[in-house]
Amino acid sequence: MSRRTKHCLGAGVCLLAAGGWALAQGATPPSPPPADMQAAAGGKIFGKWCGDCHSTPGGSGSQALQRKYRGDIPDILEQRTDLNPDYVRHVVRHGVSFMPSFRKTEISDADLSLVATYLAPSPGRADRVTKRP
Amino acid sequence: MKLPPNVSEADFTAALKEFAAVVGGQWLFTTDDDLYLYRDSYSPMWDEADERTASAAVAPDNADEVVALVKIANRYRIPIYPISTGKNLGYGGAAPACAGSVVLDLKRMNRIVEIDERHGYVVVEPGVSYFDLYNHIQEKGLKLWIDCPSPGWGSVMGNALDGGVGVTLAPYRNHFEAQCGIEVVLPDGRMMRTGMGALPGAKTWQQFRPGFGPRIDGLFKQSNFGVVTKMGFWLMPPPENFTTGVVTIPRFHDLIPLIDIIGRLEQSKIVQGLWMLSSPTTGTRGDAAHGGGAPKIDPAILPVLTDPDGVNMDRLDAAAQAAGLPFWACEFNLYGPKKLIEAQWECICDAVGVIKGARFKLNEIRKLPLPADELKSLFDVGQFGIPSLRTFGLGPMVSYEGEDVVGHIFFSPVIPRTGEAAIEAMEVFAAIARKHKLPYPPLQFPSSIFERAFLFAVGLPVTRSAVVNAKIRDVFRELVVIATARGWGEYRTAPAFYDLIMETYSYNDHALRDFLGTIKEAVDPNGIMSVGRYGIWPRHLRDAGKNGR
Ligand SMILES: Cc1cc2nc3c(=O)[nH]c(=O)nc-3n(C[C@H](O)[C@H](O)[C@H](O)COP(=O)(O)OP(=O)(O)OC[C@H]3O[C@@H](n4cnc5c(N)ncnc54)[C@H](O)[C@@H]3O)c2cc1C
Numbered sequence: 001m002s003r004r005t006k007h008c009l010g011a012g013v014c015l016l017a018a019g020g021w022a023l024a025q026g027a028t029p030p031s032p033p034p035a036d037m038q039a040a041a042g043g044k045i046f047g048k049w050c051g052d053c054h055s056t057p058g059g060s061g062s063q064a065l066q067r068k069y070r071g072d073i074p075d076i077l078e079q080r081t082d083l084n085p086d087y088v089r090h091v092v093r094h095g096v097s098f099m100p101s102f103r104k105t106e107i108s109d110a111d112l113s114l115v116a117t118y119l120a121p122s123p124g125r126a127d128r129v130t131k132r133p
Numbered sequence: 134m135k136l137p138p139n140v141s142e143a144d145f146t147a148a149l150k151e152f153a154a155v156v157g158g159q160w161l162f163t164t165d166d167d168l169y170l171y172r173d174s175y176s177p178m179w180d181e182a183d184e185r186t187a188s189a190a191v192a193p194d195n196a197d198e199v200v201a202l203v204k205i206a207n208r209y210r211i212p213i214y215p216i217s218t219g220k221n222l223g224y225g226g227a228a229p230a231c232a233g234s235v236v237l238d239l240k241r242m243n244r245i246v247e248i249d250e251r252h253g254y255v256v257v258e259p260g261v262s263y264f265d266l267y268n269h270i271q272e273k274g275l276k277l278w279i280d281c282p283s284p285g286w287g288s289v290m291g292n293a294l295d296g297g298v299g300v301t302l303a304p305y306r307n308h309f310e311a312q313c314g315i316e317v318v319l320p321d322g323r324m325m326r327t328g329m330g331a332l333p334g335a336k337t338w339q340q341f342r343p344g345f346g347p348r349i350d351g352l353f354k355q356s357n358f359g360v361v362t363k364m365g366f367w368l369m370p371p372p373e374n375f376t377t378g379v380v381t382i383p384r385f386h387d388l389i390p391l392i393d394i395i396g397r398l399e400q401s402k403i404v405q406g407l408w409m410l411s412s413p414t415t416g417t418r419g420d421a422a423h424g425g426g427a428p429k430i431d432p433a434i435l436p437v438l439t440d441p442d443g444v445n446m447d448r449l450d451a452a453a454q455a456a457g458l459p460f461w462a463c464e465f466n467l468y469g470p471k472k473l474i475e476a477q478w479e480c481i482c483d484a485v486g487v488i489k490g491a492r493f494k495l496n497e498i499r500k501l502p503l504p505a506d507e508l509k510s511l512f513d514v515g516q517f518g519i520p521s522l523r524t525f526g527l528g529p530m531v532s533y534e535g536e537d538v539v540g541h542i543f544f545s546p547v548i549p550r551t552g553e554a555a556i557e558a559m560e561v562f563a564a565i566a567r568k569h570k571l572p573y574p575p576l577q578f579p580s581s582i583f584e585r586a587f588l589f590a591v592g593l594p595v596t597r598s599a600v601v602n603a604k605i606r607d608v609f610r611e612l613v614v615i616a617t618a619r620g621w622g623e624y625r626t627a628p629a630f631y632d633l634i635m636e637t638y639s640y641n642d643h644a645l646r647d648f649l650g651t652i653k654e655a656v657d658p659n660g661i662m663s664v665g666r667y668g669i670w671p672r673h674l675r676d677a678g679k680n681g682r
Contacts, residue, residue: 048264052264052285052521052522052523053522053525056509058509058510058523058526059522059523059526060522060523060524060525060526061525063526064526067531093166093169093170094169095174095539097537097539098525098538098539098540099174100174100175100220100222100226100540101169101170101172101174102170103170103171103190103219103227103238103240104162104167104170105160105192105238105240105241105260106218106240
């Protein structure tokens, strides 16, 4: 299953595309959006910022994870069930190996939370996880 | 609180308050956690006292805010360091050149101001990445192609301002050469437009580069005279077709006539696409040349290639002849209407045919765009004007001296476009690699990315160990000495080496550096703009530059 999402034009437009409620850092959404909308928004942001390296077996991030875990856990991030949101936040803000850190002007705290939730295990999550053969 | 150099805490606090009033508190960054994000992830001075870190960062949304911020900085004499997307990995990341500067993070300014299919240009703000521009063109269905560097997340503007390069056709590959028209906020906060843009209501800002009077656009490449807020770039119409043609030549020294012949074809504008050297003898990759994978190394050749004293080219040449292998392959990227590609190839065959034993193979001419599935399977797509991050999968050096490698710094000398220089550079840099146990292939090839000279970029490993990084900095310095002695200068470098490299451009007792210093004094008397970038310092901070040499 390829979840590669098209990169969208500039961060501003991406926020709009993410349902209009994924507000810039510092703003507070009036009420929490439903979980599936959150997942869709998180998926879009993931696609824009992470997808090129982490969504396909040939992606540079997938290759690095393949080298690291030798196939013990999936090298495509969306197939993993062990990612906790704090860890995702930490890696995005600190970088790891060749992956540099990402600034808040690139991925705002609000967007990062959506990505972290998107990648975290959740009751519905098992459905969209493709098991490795 | 980390303070900028020569700024009091009271002044800094007051300035930060004024910055926040311009951009809104959420776009001013001062906490340690936030400033961590403005460190260079590939810094060769990580965690050392000399690592160049920011004292704050501020992120405006538009050019008016930039004007306001620059005026405040100038009033308080606070050094500011503009970045566009800040992904200058290998050449400094998002970190400032002078420790304690306030980073002016322009990523939020991500508008495509104008895009014109008829005349083939785009005007962008700093935060527009190659991905952004590519996707915009796709969404609008515009008949335009972009030329991108290997990592697609960089800024069209930032890459050009740092002298960056791409991989399609010659007139578009050197990104600063493909620019037309700059809007810049000068250190006193005054906005200026270059070229035809100086004429209010100009209709040809992106169409006529010379403008009226001196052409000053070049002053904003690798310098520190202003914050660029808009920049025009020439784009190309999408080529109808693409293919590669592969030439092989039998002997090691055939490289010399080969490069001369290609040079003439390039100067005549017959060869316009990138061409790549590889060596079937040494098992180096060359996609089309070898049907996709790296060729197996002949068992008789292997001992020559793995000789601990280095590869003896005469022995290798003899072994290649005995094995019946051509020493060199050269792969040409060819673009355009089918009949143009065929005509170009015929010219290449005629010209290179004078080399005894040369062989030619034109691969299937493919209509563009290629099917999406096929693009997905390719190692790189930059040659199709498509941005990606696939370069990061290019077999990174995983460890060096027992430490995990977390990035690279590039040593990037420009060498003459001759076979003699290419051979000399290969031998010289292979010797250094052996001496310091850098795990490079036995032969490294020069890149034809520039039009009239070769680039011989070498990625040196960066780790999180201060000891290993110090060693790498020494290797870098050694490389600079060796290159300079041969008349090879760097085209670009990381902030850790700005002063070292500027020192090598010393003709007539540093006339160039002094001239740039004179301009700096005139346009930035308070010395606030991108202090230290490319070795240009304001008078009151020049000692900091001397320490870097
Ligand atoms: C694996 C790998 C492969 C690479 N391949 C390539 C390649 O093929 N080609 C290539 O060119 N590079 C390459 N690079 C180097 C680098 O990553 C890119 O050049 C990248 O595009 C530069 O970062 P950026 O675009 O985010 O520019 P930025 O970091 O935003 O800008 C670069 C510098 O320009 C100045 N600047 C930026 N914006 C402004 C402004 N608005 N006003 C005034 N000054 C400004 C600043 O000093 C800044 O530090 C590679 C790096 C790696 C790690």
